[in-house]
Amino acid sequence: MTGISFGSDNHAGVHPDVLAAVVEANSGTVPAYGDDAVTTEAKRLLRGHFGDSAEAFVVFNGTGANVVGLQSMVRSFESVICADSAHINVDECGAPEKLLGAKLVDVPAPGGKLTVEAVDAARWGVGDPHHVQAKVVSITQSTECGTVYSLEEIRALADYAHERGMLLHLDGARIANAAVSLGVDLGDLGAAAGVDVLSFGATKNGAMGAEAVVVLRPELAGSMEFLRKQSMQLASKMRFMSAQVVALLTDDLWRRNAANANAMAARLASALEDAPGVTITDPVQANAVFAIIDRRATEVLRTEFPFEVWREDTGQVRWMTSWATQASDVDAFAARIREVTGDHA
């Protein structure tokens, strides 16, 4: 193995400022389960972005954040409409269905993005006791395909949902990448865009392991403490997780980390733009490049730089960058891709 990994932003280490914050939190005894000053600070900082009525609940991981957030929004006979490519649909081992006890209705979503038309086609049987009742639209921002919803696209989905008594959930495992891509603040992707509950992703943004559910509708927040505990997402020594959130929200570290990740993906895409053996398949708007290359080239390249084969049938691959990716890593990878795909063009 010669090169660094382009397999996932989860392959990166922990940002030194985050580690330092965890070490700093490691002094003395403090109350457990979130009744500590660091968690209070994390909640205050999240309110600073998402608004005074935002209630934040720190959890262990992104799957947990999605499950706990969605649990506050649906009952067993209601459904969650999501993209076919949504992490909740294909990458959480059925955890949402198991723990919500409710149905996910997945719809085709080119580029990973839901549209009002696609959601509307999936919402039927309203009032009919033979059918699940559509209650939540769940979007991912940035998407699993490395694309980003515009504020207008989110607002259109929110308006559609709210006009029908439904709610909008946002999986923000990469919300920082989306905010940087759009040139907006994190809060612009929350209540301001019509989102009701979101997950704030810290792990992929440079944390060691921490996320938060941010509830933007006060009437949904009351059950959250209970749902989090029931879902095994309540940390006893929460200060160490909250410290990670605080570090990312201090001095705009979240923004700097996401900006680097996004810039490195853009650099990779532009280095490969005119490469004869490479077809970039989706707009590169965050920190992932999706491309189709020859399968034999994939085989060779993966012995040198780890990355994911996204679709076996088409040979589509995913190259991801992170807060830690260096320009020199990208340049070396791009040069090698050109070389190897050239051999198999």
Ligand SMILES: Cc1ncc(COP(=O)(O)O)c(C=O)c1O
């Ligand atoms: C879009 C999205 N949502 C949620 C998650 C949460 O994952 P985990 O439970 O592994 O933290 C991920 C991780 O890859 C993701 O890509």
